Amino acid sequence: EGIDEDKTGLKDLIESAGNRAVITLQNDYEYKADPIEIDKALTIDLKSQTIQYLGIKDCLFSIVEGGSLTIQGNGTITSTVPGLDSLIHVKDGGVLNIPLCMADHTDRLIGMALE
Numbered sequence: 001e002g003i004d005e006d007k008t009g010l011k012d013l014i015e016s017a018g019n020r021a022v023i024t025l026q027n028d029y030e031y032k033a034d035p036i037e038i039d040k041a042l043t044i045d046l047k048s049q050t051i052q053y054l055g056i057k058d059c060l061f062s063i064v065e066g067g068s069l070t071i072q073g074n075g076t077i078t079s080t081v082p083g084l085d086s087l088i089h090v091k092d093g094g095v096l097n098i099p100l101c102m103a104d105h106t107d108r109l110i111g112m113a114l115e
Helices: 010-016 100-108
Strands: 021-024 029-033 036-038 041-045 050-053 061-063 068-072 076-079 088-090 095-097 112-114
Touching: 010 029, 010 036, 061 068, 088 095
Parallel strands: 021 041, 029 050, 036 061, 041 068, 050 076, 061 088, 068 095, 088 112
Antiparallel strands: none
16 A cells, blocks of 8 residues: 655646646655656656655656656755665656756756666
8 A cells, every 4th residue: 555645746736737748846845655657748847946755665756658757957856765776767668858958967866767
């Protein structure tokens, strides 16, 4: 059974977005729940905000077949969960895009699992 502590509404924000939507974060987010499945084309503009993953298993985002996630902006996606392999799982034909303008910030992306 999964956990559900999405007090900041990150999952609802992503799930309610339409295909090809651009989600521009206006606040910092903390997320401690089951992975958010990305099965449509989305762009998350972090601006200068932070997404902090506090979950206890798996990952923050799971990009599956038909899903495409573009991450842009100068924000941070991070976690302090010990032993976490990655924050973003890309599997079954999913696509992760990180524009070159973020190249100097890739050290903030704590691992990716490509399946």
